[in-house]
Amino acid sequence: MGLIVDIRKELAGFELKVNFATQGEVLGFLGASGSGKSMTLRCIAGIESPDRGRIVLNGRVLFDSQKGINLPCRRRKVGYVFQNYALFPHLTVEENIGFGIGERKREDRQAIIKEMVTMIKLEGLEKRYPSQLSGGQQQRVALARALAAKPEVLLLDEPFSALDDYLRNHMVKQLTETLAGYSGATLFVSHNIEEVYRVCQSLILLSRGKIEGKGGTEEVFKAPSSLAAAQLTGCKNISPANYISPFKLEALAWGITLKTEIRLSRQVTHVGVRAHLIEAAAGEMKENVFRCRLNFISEGPSRISVYLAVEQDHQGQGSQLLEWEMTPQMWLAMKDQPQPWCLRIAPEDLIIF
Numbered sequence: 208m209g210l211i212v213d214i215r216k217e218l219a220g221f222e223l224k225v226n227f228a229t230q231g232e233v234l235g236f237l238g239a240s241g242s243g244k245s246m247t248l249r250c251i252a253g254i255e256s257p258d259r260g261r262i263v264l265n266g267r268v269l270f271d272s273q274k275g276i277n278l279p280c281r282r283r284k285v286g287y288v289f290q291n292y293a294l295f296p297h298l299t300v301e302e303n304i305g306f307g308i309g310e311r312k313r314e315d316r317q318a319i320i321k322e323m324v325t326m327i328k329l330e331g332l333e334k335r336y337p338s339q340l341s342g343g344q345q346q347r348v349a350l351a352r353a354l355a356a357k358p359e360v361l362l363l364d365e366p367f368s369a370l371d372d373y374l375r376n377h378m379v380k381q382l383t384e385t386l387a388g389y390s391g392a393t394l395f396v397s398h399n400i401e402e403v404y405r406v407c408q409s410l411i412l413l414s415r416g417k418i419e420g421k422g423g424t425e426e427v428f429k430a431p432s433s434l435a436a437a438q439l440t441g442c443k444n445i446s447p448a449n450y451i452s453p454f455k456l457e458a459l460a461w462g463i464t465l466k467t468e469i470r471l472s473r474q475v476t477h478v479g480v481r482a483h484l485i486e487a488a489a490g491e492m493k494e495n496v497f498r499c500r501l502n503f504i505s506e507g508p509s510r511i512s513v514y515l516a517v518e519q520d521h522q523g524q525g526s527q528l529l530e531w532e533m534t535p536q537m538w539l540a541m542k543d544q545p546q547p548w549c550l551r552i553a554p555e556d557l558i559i560f
């Protein structure tokens with residue numbers, strides 16, 4: 208049971224090739240713009256047809272190129288929330304939700320609409336039109352319309368992209384609560400790393416139409432399987448690496464030697480470290496401690512990115528800046544410390560390729 212997808216589709220200059228299965232969980236699709244996230248959802252919904260392959264939902268074949276099966280959208284039992292919500296502007300909140308329900312007795316329809324309006328906490332606004340709602344309220348109506356049809360899989364395509372940061376965080380929390388009561392699988396498309404991490408239990412990384420990595424969300428973030436996967440999950444510091452010994456490598460971009468927790472293969476090519484995992488060392492030049500000087504900073508309201516020139520172990524400076532991400536409080540404590548600063552990367556925080 209669950210959703211099984213194994214499809215290919217060729218477009219001008221782009222080939223989509225995805226293969227995955229999911230049960231009743233929230234599966235995230237993270238990828239750059241144009242990587243094929245929406246196309247994958249559109250094929251599952253039946254808006255687009257793959258060239259080859261199969262899509263099976265809870266044992267029902269939605270698409271099978273060999274057997275010539277291609278169910279129309281309305282028979283797929285798929286709920287789809289689009290980037291721009293696509294609510295009908297001339298229908299009220301309750302009419303928009305009712306649209307998703309299909310053929311039912313009047314009392315049943317009313318009961319489902321009431322249940323959905325309560326779920327999205329829009330009681331009292333049933334008679335309003337989409338233009339009379341805020342972006343967040345419209346988003347909730349779109350979600351309710353999709354869920355009203357009791358879909359077997361819910362497809363959410365960047366459902367928060369039109370919202371401001373405050374509302375976005377609020378909606379992420381609310382969506383998580385709503386989905387907890389939904390038994391089908393959910394596919395959640397986004398290019399917002401934070402959002403995907405918060406909402407999804409498992410994750411597929413897409414790059415140029417291909418799967419670059421998949422697995423449990425934490426696991427994919429902790430041990431990305433390729434350079435592209437590391438970049439997609441937001442790893443800011445990646446350097447070519449040379450093997451020195453079974454637990455030691457040289458990070459060439461920064462000109463420093465680092466001890467690793469895992470045993471290295473001689474074929475090691477790169478090493479990465481997430482910007483928030485770098486830590487200040489007490490000044491002693493112990494293992495994995497290196498000196499660096501401030502190059503420039505980029506300040507956000509809650510996180511500060513500090514770009515550092517690393518002093519090489521032997522001479523001069525590494526050519527590539529190291530990005531260190533910290534809170535404003537950490538920055539206040541750090542900024543007047545005499546330079547060079549001694550920083551450390553823990554062996555267990557290194558990502559090895």
Ligand SMILES: Nc1ncnc2c1ncn2[C@@H]1O[C@H](COP(=O)(O)OP(=O)(O)OP(=O)(O)O)[C@@H](O)[C@H]1O
Nearest residue numbers: 218219221238239240241242243244245246247398
């Ligand atoms: N109808 C179409 N005809 C031809 N090419 C298309 C069509 N729709 C999408 N594409 C191409 O397919 C590729 C994948 O597009 P898709 O919309 O799936 O990307 P995406 O990962 O969802 O991007 P975004 O995050 O920007 O929405 C792109 O190269 C796009 O130009």
